[in-house]
Amino acid sequence: MKRLQRDAVILSLIENLKVNGSWCGETHIQKATYFIQELFRVPLGFEFVLYKHGPFSFDLSKELTAMQADRLLDVQLQPRPYGPSLVPGDSSDLIKRNFAVTVKKYHSQIAFVAEQFGDKKVSELERLSTALLVTREIEPDGSLESRAQCITRLKPHVKIDEAQEAVMAVDQIVEKSYNVKTT
Numbered sequence: 639m640k641r642l643q644r645d646a647v648i649l650s651l652i653e654n655l656k657v658n659g660s661w662c663g664e665t666h667i668q669k670a671t672y673f674i675q676e677l678f679r680v681p682l683g684f685e686f687v688l689y690k691h692g693p694f695s696f697d698l699s700k701e702l703t704a705m706q707a708d709r710l711l712d713v714q715l716q717p718r719p720y721g722p723s724l725v726p727g728d729s730s731d732l733i734k735r736n737f738a739v740t741v742k743k744y745h746s747q748i749a750f751v752a753e754q755f756g757d758k759k760v761s762e763l764e765r766l767s768t769a770l771l772v773t774r775e776i777e778p779d780g781s782l783e784s785r786a787q788c789i790t791r792l793k794p795h796v797k798i799d800e801a802q803e804a805v806m807a808v809d810q811i812v813e814k815s816y817n818v819k820t821t
Contacts, residue, residue: 639680639681645710646737649730651748661716662723668694669763670751676770677815678747692767746819756813765796765804773808
């Protein structure tokens with residue numbers, strides 16, 4: 639996928655997250671993008687690594703900064719304890735119009751992920767995205783217990799019961815994702 643197409647998808651994701659209760663900080667955008675790319679194989683081309691708060695893409699972080707420079711995104715300050723929100727900027731409508739076919743192609747996947755994650759707190763997003771990473775890349779044939787233990791090894795601050803809940807929730811999300819229309 640080309641850069642401006644990818645930016646149109648990200649803008650649509652941000653708008654959908656906002657509608658579903660997200661304040662659209664970078665962490666929300668990172669985790670939602672990870673799910674779109676990993677769960678639905680939307681070809682955004684971002685490389686994710688396990689980082690402080692779960693899967694993180696340095697490439698996506700750079701892209702969000704570039705989108706701000708191009709006036710596709712604006713930073714909106716939030717009251718403490720929240721970090722800034724990223725909101726569509728002055729040039730975003732032009733990109734969305736020019737790449738409406740791309741946005742429409744992935745609309746169902748974007749809407750699904752936004753519905754699943756829009757109202758989640760950062761700590762929950764960390765657990766869920768780490769659970770998907772563990773399930774897909776580290777323990778793909780593992781039991782719930784082995785995946786939860788893997789999460790607590792990777793993230794010692796996550797309690798075993800929280801890790802188990804995250805694995806069960808991710809399994810349910812994956813199951814529900816099978817019903818999402820893809821084109």
